Amino acid sequence: xxxxxxxxxxxxxxxxxxxxxxxxxxxxxxxxxxxxxxxxxxxxxxxxxxxxxxxxxxxxxxxxxxxxxxxxxxxxxxxxxxxxxxxxxxxxxxxxxxxxxxxxxxxxxxxxxxxxxxxxxxxxxxxxxxxxxxxxxxxxxxxxxxxxxxxxxxxxxxxxxxxxxxxxxxxxxxxxxxxxxxxxxxxxxxxxxxxxxxxxxxxxxxxxxxxxxxxxxxxxxxxxxxxxxxxxxxxxxxxxxxxxxxxxxxxxxxxxxxxxxxxxxxxxxxxxxxxxxxxxxxxxxxxxxxxxxxxxxxxxxxxxxxxxxxxxxxxxxxxxxxxxxxxxxxxxxx
Amino acid sequence: xxxxxxxxxxxxxxxxxxxxxxxxxxxxxxxxxxxxxxxxxxxxxxxxxxxxxxxxxxxxxxxxxxxxxxxxxxxxxxxxxxxxxxxxxxxxxxxxxxxxxxxxxxxxxxxxxxxxxxxxxxxxxxxxxxxxxxxxxxxxxxxxxxxxxxxxxxxxxxxxxxxxxxxxxxxxxxxxxxxxxxxxxxxxxxxxxxxxxxxxxxxxxxxxxxxxxxxxxxxxxxxxxxxxxxxxxxxxxxxxxxxxxxxxxxxxxxxxxxxxxxxxxxxxxxxxxxxxxxxxxxxxxxxxxxxxxxxxxxxxxxxxxxxxxxxxxxxxxxxxxxxxxxxxxxxxxx
DNA sequence: AACCATGGTGGAATCGTTTCCATGAGTGGT
DNA sequence: ACCACTCATGGAAACGATTCCACCATGGTT
Numbered sequence: 001x002x003x004x005x006x007x008x009x010x011x012x013x014x015x016x017x018x019x020x021x022x023x024x025x026x027x028x029x030x031x032x033x034x035x036x037x038x039x040x041x042x043x044x045x046x047x048x049x050x051x052x053x054x055x056x057x058x059x060x061x062x063x064x065x066x067x068x069x070x071x072x073x074x075x076x077x078x079x080x081x082x083x084x085x086x087x088x089x090x091x092x093x094x095x096x097x098x099x100x101x102x103x104x105x106x107x108x109x110x111x112x113x114x115x116x117x118x119x120x121x122x123x124x125x126x127x128x129x130x131x132x133x134x135x136x137x138x139x140x141x142x143x144x145x146x147x148x149x150x151x152x153x154x155x156x157x158x159x160x161x162x163x164x165x166x167x168x169x170x171x172x173x174x175x176x177x178x179x180x181x182x183x184x185x186x187x188x189x190x191x192x193x194x195x196x197x198x199x200x201x202x203x204x205x206x207x208x209x210x211x212x213x214x215x216x217x218x219x220x221x222x223x224x225x226x227x228x229x230x231x232x233x234x235x236x237x238x239x240x241x242x243x244x245x246x247x248x249x250x251x252x253x254x255x256x257x258x259x260x261x262x263x264x265x266x267x268x269x270x271x272x273x274x275x276x277x278x279x280x281x282x283x284x285x286x287x288x289x290x291x292x293x294x295x296x297x298x299x300x301x302x303x304x305x306x307x308x309x310x311x312x313x314x315x316x317x318x319x320x321x322x323x324x325x326x327x328x329x330x331x332x333x334x
Numbered sequence: 335x336x337x338x339x340x341x342x343x344x345x346x347x348x349x350x351x352x353x354x355x356x357x358x359x360x361x362x363x364x365x366x367x368x369x370x371x372x373x374x375x376x377x378x379x380x381x382x383x384x385x386x387x388x389x390x391x392x393x394x395x396x397x398x399x400x401x402x403x404x405x406x407x408x409x410x411x412x413x414x415x416x417x418x419x420x421x422x423x424x425x426x427x428x429x430x431x432x433x434x435x436x437x438x439x440x441x442x443x444x445x446x447x448x449x450x451x452x453x454x455x456x457x458x459x460x461x462x463x464x465x466x467x468x469x470x471x472x473x474x475x476x477x478x479x480x481x482x483x484x485x486x487x488x489x490x491x492x493x494x495x496x497x498x499x500x501x502x503x504x505x506x507x508x509x510x511x512x513x514x515x516x517x518x519x520x521x522x523x524x525x526x527x528x529x530x531x532x533x534x535x536x537x538x539x540x541x542x543x544x545x546x547x548x549x550x551x552x553x554x555x556x557x558x559x560x561x562x563x564x565x566x567x568x569x570x571x572x573x574x575x576x577x578x579x580x581x582x583x584x585x586x587x588x589x590x591x592x593x594x595x596x597x598x599x600x601x602x603x604x605x606x607x608x609x610x611x612x613x614x615x616x617x618x619x620x621x622x623x624x625x626x627x628x629x630x631x632x633x634x635x636x637x638x639x640x641x642x643x644x645x646x647x648x649x650x651x652x653x654x655x656x657x658x659x660x661x662x663x664x665x666x667x668x
Numbered sequence: 669a670a671c672c673a674t675g676g677t678g679g680a681a682t683c684g685t686t687t688c689c690a691t692g693a694g695t696g697g698t
Numbered sequence: 699a700c701c702a703c704t705c706a707t708g709g710a711a712a713c714g715a716t717t718c719c720a721c722c723a724t725g726g727t728t
Contacts, residue, residue, distance in 0.1 A: 006475055008455075010714055021678035026716055035676060055454045056399070057714030060390045060683050067433070067454070075422065081415045088409065088436050097450055099401070100434045102422050116431055120389045120401070121342075141340060221610070253614055276555070277609075280587055282616030344684055355708035360686055369706060391684030394713050 009049050018045035029053065059121060067097040068303055069117040071127040073105040073190075073219050078246050078275045079292050080128065083149060086296025087126055094304055105189055105219040107131030114139050124303045126296075129153045130190060145306070149299040151190060158309040160299040162290045165197040167317035171242050171270045171288055172201040174319060179328035180240040180268060181207050184231055185214040186252060187244040188224075194244060194272075213238065217248065224251035232259050232267070239328050240268040246275045253281060264326035274320055284322035291315045343383050352379035363387065393455060401431040402637055403451040405461040407439040407524075407553050412580055412609045413626045414462065417483060420630025421460060428638055439523055439553040441465030448473050458637045460630075463487045464524060479640070483633040485524060492643045494633040496624045499531040501651035505576050505604045505622055506535040508653060513662035514574040514602060515541050518565055519548040520586060521578040522558075528578060528606075547572065551582060558585035566593050566601070573662050574602040580609045587615060598660035608654055618656035625649045 015022045018041045028034045028042040045051075059065045070087050072080040084100065091098045099122065101113040110130045117125060124145045129136070133154035140146060140157070152159035168185075175183050185198045195214055202209055212235070217227035228251040231241065243249035249271030256263050263269050263283055271278065274289035294315055302309060349356045352375045362368045362376040379385075393399045404421050406414040418434065425432045433456065435447040444464045451459060458479045463470070467488035474480060474491070486493035502519075509517050519532045529548055536543055546569070551561035562585040565575065577583035583605030590597055597603050597617055605612065608623035628649055636643060 006477075008476070008714095011716095012714080015678095022715085023678055023680095023717075024676085027677090030716080033676070038676080052449070052453050054394075054714055056390060056394045057683090058716070060388075060394055060685090060714080061716045063683070065390070074419075075409070076412070076415050076419050078410070078412070078415075081410050081412075084434075085408075085410050085436065088434065092436075092447075095450060097433045097435070097454055099431045100418075100422065101431070102419065102426075113426075115386070116429060119386050120431055142342075143340075247610075250610055250614065275611075276581075276584055277611035277614065280584065280611065280616070281614045342684095345686095346684080349708095356685085357687075357708055357710095358706085361707090364686080367706075372706080388684050391713090392686070394684080394715090395686045397713070 008054070009051055011051070011053065014042070014045050014049060014051045017049060018042045063121075064123050065121040067099055067120075067122055068124040068126065068300065069099045069101065069120075069122045071101045071103050071110060071113055071125070073103050073128055073130060075100065075102055077219075079273045079290065082292035083128070083296035083299075086293035086298075087300045088296075089293075090297045090300035090304070096304065103128075103130050105130045107135055111135060114144075118142060118144065126299045126303055133157075145303060147299045147303040147309075149295050152193065152312060155311065158302050159312045160295050160302065161193070161312065161314055162295065162317050163314045164194045164317075165200075167272065167288045167290070168194055168197040168242070169201045169204075170317070170319045171272075172198070172205060172207075174286075174321075175240045175242075175268060175270065175325065176205050176207065178240075178268065178325060181328070182210075182235075182238040182240070183207065183213065184235065184238045184241045185244065186228060186231060186241055186248050187214060187216050188248060189216055189218050191244055198242070217251075219247075221247055221251065224248050225255055228252040228255040229259065232256060232261055238267065240270070240325070243269065243271045246271060246273045246278075249273075249278075249285060249287075253285075264324050265329070268325035268328075270325060278320075279322065281324075283324050285324045286322045287320050289318045289320050291317075342388070343385055345385070345387065348376070348379050348383055348385045351383060352376045397455075398457050399455040401433055401454075401456055402458040402460060402634065403454075403456045404432055404434045405437050405444060405447055405459070406434070407437050407462055407464060409434065409436055411553075413484075413607050413624065416626035417462070417630035417633075420627035420632075421634045422630075423627075424631045424634035424638070430638065437462075437464050439464045441469055445469060448478075452476060452478070460633045460637055467491075479637060481633045481637040481643075483629050486527065486646060489645065492636050493646045494629050494636065495527070495646065495648055496629065497648045497650050498528045499534075501606065501622045501624070502528055502531040502576070503535045503538075504651070504653045505606075506532070506539060506541075508620075508655075509574045509576075509602060509604065509659065510539050510541065512574075512602065512659060515662070516544075516569075516572045516574070517541065517547065518569065518572045518575045519578065520562055520565060520575055520582050521548060521550050522582060523550055523552050525578055532576070551585075553581075555581055555585065558582050559589055562586040562589040563593065566590060566595055572601065574604070574659070577603065577605045580605060580607045580612075583607075583612075583619060583621075587619075598658050599663070602659035602662075604659060612654075613656065615658075617658050619658045620656045621654050623652045623654050625651075 011022050011025050015025045025042050028039050088098055103110040107130045126147050126149055128150045129148055146157050148157050148159035152161050215227050215231045217224045224247050232255055243252045271285050271287045274287040278285040278287050345356050345359050349359045359376050362373050422432055437444040441464045460481050460483055462484045463482055480491050482491050482493040486495050549561050549565045551558045558581050566589055577586050605619050605621045608621040612619040612621050
């Protein structure tokens with residue numbers, strides 16, 4: 001390949017070049033006290049040699065690692081990509097590296113990734129938790145500094161979540177206002193908060209309760225499609241569906257098209273999470289916008305600023321009306 | 335918060351618990367030779383104490399870090415998200431952590447991120463390079479093990495790229511076959527390979543060459559929209575455009591809609607990169623599909639397997655015909 | 669003049685691991 | 699019975715930083 005690799009230069013060499021001891025170099029570089037003269041010499045030598053302190057050495061001694069870990073179910077999902085972007089954006093301003101892992105919503109894989117992170121002596125972790133709260137006990141006992149994003153599965157861990165309750169309520173109210181009574185929720189594994197909010201909203205508006213009106217999919221696109229198609233096929237009486245995420249919404253549109261049910265004439269659709277293509281879709285999708293990037297950013301702030309950590313911060317959602325919802329048809333479809 | 339944090343247990347404690355020396359523990363755990371009996375004792379003690387070797391200690395001693403760094407222009411872009419997913423997927427099977435950074439296609443930010451990575455003693459890096467090849471000289475001299483993905487800016491660095499030349503040629507031929515002669519390329523900063531392929535394809539088919547027919551945008555959505563709108567507005571004579579990425583394609587559809595130019599009646603559109611919503615779009619978009627995930631996976635393989643590294647691996651693209659291209663209209667629009 | 673406080677400075681210990689090297693035990697061959 | 703050889707084993711030296719602590723010079727106070 002190219003020329004000879006040059007060995008990394010250490011604090012010792014800087015000390016030698018500056019004619020001082022290693023302790024002094026360390027002190028100067030980390031803002032400790034030193035005379036103006038020595039400071040000058042050290043800084044000059046460090047700059048001349050292009051010295052970069054080894055994070056390995058520092059972290060080993062300090063017994064803590066700077067970086068932060070991030071665990072998301074699926075980086076391919078626009079929502080989590082934006083969340084990740086928020087985390088990276090905040091971390092960059094602190095100069096902290098971020099190690100990302102994909103859990104696929106599988107608690108086992110999540111546990112495995114947490115193990116890897118602990119091995120790296122990462123002590124700060126942001127996670128969109130896949131399993132229930134209990135599996136986090138060992139990690140917390142190990143001194144890991146955890147913040148949950150998007151989902152909240154333990155009360156004793158700071159969390160940054162969208163306002164699911166308000167979002168769902170807004171969606172249901174909007175649909176009910178259009179005359180819909182049989183409204184289905186097409187959800188993703190691990191959205192217990194939102195499902196609870198959904199059934200509560202249904203109840204509060206006096207709509208008929210029906211356990212079968214909430215359908216769950218695993219986190220793959222195939223599973224989402226199967227769930228959507230199943231719902232549309234087996235329940236011709238539902239006239240409106242709320243999709244709990246952008247891949248669910250995508251699946252719903254695809255399935256509807258395949259089964260020749262028209263949106264919004266036959267069924268109305270509201271999708272959680274506003275994505276760029278929602279406007280491009282035919283028809284343009286009415287959505288509940290979620291501040292994905294903000295969620296990530298705030299979570300990163302929380303995990304980086306060690307100080308007093310509020311238990312939960314809830315970020316607002318917003319209904320964006322486009323063209324995928326219409327008034328209820330007088331006759332059930334099919 | 336919760337109970338008392340338990341200190342991390344070290345190899346020393348395992349040695350003590352097993353009644354052997356630290357050297358023996360290390361040897362057993364890394365597959366060295368040891369008697370069956372001691373091996374048994376050590377393994378038992380390690381399991382009982384739930385011992386996890388500290389990556390910090392190991393890496394410091396070994397003078398190399400396991401993890402791999404990944405630099406992408408924009409994690410929010412589906413293409414790079416899928417590429418990232420490929421890298422993560424491969425890295426996971428090796429148990430290697432991946433540190434991700436977002437460059438925003440800004441060479442300065444890229445250099446800064448490389449600096450952070452070097453500080454962490456990362457010695458393996460996958461990058462979608464933003465700048466030209468020269469800025470990589472210091473990193474290479476520092477012994478960094480670099481693989482380029484998606485773009486190839488140095489011949490002496492292994493690269494995994496889509497087959498831009500074939501992809502562009504396929505697109506141009508398809509468009510020319512429909513009768514189009516004024517074809518524009520809407521590109522992104524840093525796609526010199528593809529632009530060259532475009533002008534070559536135009537020339538080889540005997541179409542009129544025109545430097546103004548390639549338009550560049552920076553990597554933001556706003557910039558992409560401005561470029562697309564500008565092209566559509568100022569050049570009513572172009573009847574087909576090739577968008578060099580999914581955010582460019584999205585911008586083109588949006589701009590066309592805003593300016594009331596119909597796809598495909600007024601202009602035909604081919605988009606690089608197949609994304610789930612391309613099918614949902616109105617009209618469904620004809621695309622050149624790129625194996626984004628594979629690119630990431632292969633790049634990770636290359637950077638993890640130190641052995642003989644082929645200079646460049648090129649992955650095929652594929653034309654997926656949908657409904658965004660039509661025959662050339664006889665009269666120029668407007 | 670003796671003493672103490674102050675503040676800059678460098679040597680050495682430390683973090684947790686791997687790996688070199690010396691030691692000792694056991695074995696087979698002459 | 700002795701030698702040569704293998705093999706398992708543990709002590710100790712790295713790796714590169716931070717930080718404790720002892721040291722010294724200076725200057726101000728009693």
